[in-house]
Amino acid sequence: MDLPRYLQISERLTRDIAAGILRDGERLPPEVEFARSLGVSVGTLRKALAELSARGLLTRRQGSGNYVRRSASPTGIYAFFHLELKSGGGLPGARTLSADLIRPADRTDAPWDEVWRIRRLRLLDGRAAALEEIWIDAANAVAIDAHTLPESLYRHYAAAFGLWIARVEDRVRDGTVPDWTPPDSDLAPGSVCGLVLRRAESRETRMAEVSWTWFDTSRVAYVARWSEAAP
Amino acid sequence: MDLPRYLQISERLTRDIAAGILRDGERLPPEVEFARSLGVSVGTLRKALAELSARGLLTRRQGSGNYVRRSASPTGIYAFFHLELKSGGGLPGARTLSADLIRPADRTDAPWDEVWRIRRLRLLDGRAAALEEIWIDAANAVAIDAHTLPESLYRHYAAAFGLWIARVEDRVRDGTVPDWTPPDSDLAPGSVCGLVLRRAESRETRMAEVSWTWFDTSRVAYVARWSEAAP
DNA sequence: AGGAATTTGTGCGTATGTATC
DNA sequence: AGATACATACGCACAAATTCC
Numbered sequence: 001m002d003l004p005r006y007l008q009i010s011e012r013l014t015r016d017i018a019a020g021i022l023r024d025g026e027r028l029p030p031e032v033e034f035a036r037s038l039g040v041s042v043g044t045l046r047k048a049l050a051e052l053s054a055r056g057l058l059t060r061r062q063g064s065g066n067y068v069r070r071s072a073s074p075t076g077i078y079a080f081f082h083l084e085l086k087s088g089g090g091l092p093g094a095r096t097l098s099a100d101l102i103r104p105a106d107r108t109d110a111p112w113d114e115v116w117r118i119r120r121l122r123l124l125d126g127r128a129a130a131l132e133e134i135w136i137d138a139a140n141a142v143a144i145d146a147h148t149l150p151e152s153l154y155r156h157y158a159a160a161f162g163l164w165i166a167r168v169e170d171r172v173r174d175g176t177v178p179d180w181t182p183p184d185s186d187l188a189p190g191s192v193c194g195l196v197l198r199r200a201e202s203r204e205t206r207m208a209e210v211s212w213t214w215f216d217t218s219r220v221a222y223v224a225r226w227s228e229a230a231p
Numbered sequence: 232m233d234l235p236r237y238l239q240i241s242e243r244l245t246r247d248i249a250a251g252i253l254r255d256g257e258r259l260p261p262e263v264e265f266a267r268s269l270g271v272s273v274g275t276l277r278k279a280l281a282e283l284s285a286r287g288l289l290t291r292r293q294g295s296g297n298y299v300r301r302s303a304s305p306t307g308i309y310a311f312f313h314l315e316l317k318s319g320g321g322l323p324g325a326r327t328l329s330a331d332l333i334r335p336a337d338r339t340d341a342p343w344d345e346v347w348r349i350r351r352l353r354l355l356d357g358r359a360a361a362l363e364e365i366w367i368d369a370a371n372a373v374a375i376d377a378h379t380l381p382e383s384l385y386r387h388y389a390a391a392f393g394l395w396i397a398r399v400e401d402r403v404r405d406g407t408v409p410d411w412t413p414p415d416s417d418l419a420p421g422s423v424c425g426l427v428l429r430r431a432e433s434r435e436t437r438m439a440e441v442s443w444t445w446f447d448t449s450r451v452a453y454v455a456r457w458s459e460a461a462p
Numbered sequence: 463a464g465g466a467a468t469t470t471g472t473g474c475g476t477a478t479g480t481a482t483c
Numbered sequence: 484a485g486a487t488a489c490a491t492a493c494g495c496a497c498a499a500a501t502t503c504c
């Protein structure tokens with residue numbers, strides 16, 4: 001699968017930023033010169049830079065230059081996991097509880113006939129923070145074994161099937177305690193605050209659905225950050 | 232204030248979508264034809280359409296056409312207003328309750344010495360949905376009169392002072408009922424669900440701070456949407 | 463202070479590839 | 484298979500912001 005050249009460039013720059021080859025605040029070469037050294041037209045390079053700018057990894061300043069913004073960069077894998085410790089951040093982790101192939105015929109809003117239902121305990125700094133339930137369209141997935149599931153499902157699916165998260169919709173709403181309880185966790189199921197719903201799509205096909213129920217609202221919060229370029 | 236032509240076009244289309252002139256699912260004319268009728272080049276039109284697509288108001292399908300997506304649409308000016316009707320969408324509006332110049336010395340986390348405190352009732356489809364409190368750094372603002380405040384503070388400030396929202400952080404947390412009550416509204420102050428905090432920045436200087444307290448969680452929800460390009 | 467050089471922003475046009483109908 | 488429509492890519496000219504001398 002040949003990616004378009006502008007995406008090849010933006011991806012390479014993304015890796016360079018993540019790897020520290022391009023440092024925070026560093027200025028890229030002027031566009032004409034940079035484009036020539038990359039062997040593409042200025043327009044193509046500009047489209048790649050616009051990508052990075054939209055992702056917040058780059059600041060483009062007219063008359064000045066393009067500057068790397070490593071600080072504002074989401075950590076990639078966890079970019080769409082919006083639960084954080086109130087004390088700030090927290091390293092996300094996951095522990096798989098179960099993975100079953102089920103037919104959710106009883107739910108009227110079920111998007112597919114047959115799904116893999118994965119239930120995980122999400123951790124922040126090693127401590128239980130939320131319950132996670134993932135539905136993956138069985139028609140587009142592959143056999144899943146709870147014992148071999150890696151911590152980062154995102155990376156696993158990206159590598160194995162070329163899937164990626166194209167769009168996400170968070171919806172915080174009144175919570176209801178799920179009817180499945182996590183084993184040996186110190187969660188207090190009475191203190192549910194909200195529910196976040198997240199969808200992963202590939203092109204036009206919705207392939208997965210995720211929902212979180214988080215507990216202990218005194219410690220864990222929903223935090224979302226947005227960026228926009230100047231008008 | 233002369234906006235670039237591609238922004239003029241995207242803004243006009245945004246208004247047309249919000250106003251219902253362009254209906255959900257409707258297909259726009261082919262790009263060449265549309266561009267000609269607008270009197271711009273195809274490239275300029277494409278840049279406008281890319282704007283709308285990034286905002287989620289448009290689905291662009293290669294070989295097929297451009298389709299309006301009203302359902303998933305933040306209306307541009309309201310792109311950072313993340314409260315919606317649970318039934319989907321809802322046209323945002325605002326009614327100013329008060330605008331005062333105060334010195335919040337009592338609050339230890341007050342970011343500035345003197346601020347304009349604007350209190351507004353936010354509406355969805357004309358019905359009260361949330362209370363909004365805005366703090367604007369008085370040193371960087373201009374005298375404010377509650378009676379002449381336009382509905383869209385964002386557009387007002389963008390036009391008058393060249394300010395824009397550069398970054399936003401939403402933080403949903405346990406709510407406390409504000410100590411100021413809205414006049415003649417049918418809100419039920421007992422059903423507070425959460426609090427959203429939003430900051431507007433200009434370059435590196437934080438200049439404003441916004442918080443919402445929304446009521447009636449059976450009707451209004453917090454909804455956030457995200458997009459990411461393929462890896 | 464001011465003007466020239468540099469650098470990105472906007473806008474136009476065209477050719478070709480690729481998905482859809 | 485052919486026509487249609489969007490995606491990618493190239494190149495150029497001028498505007499606007501910044502930087503530098």
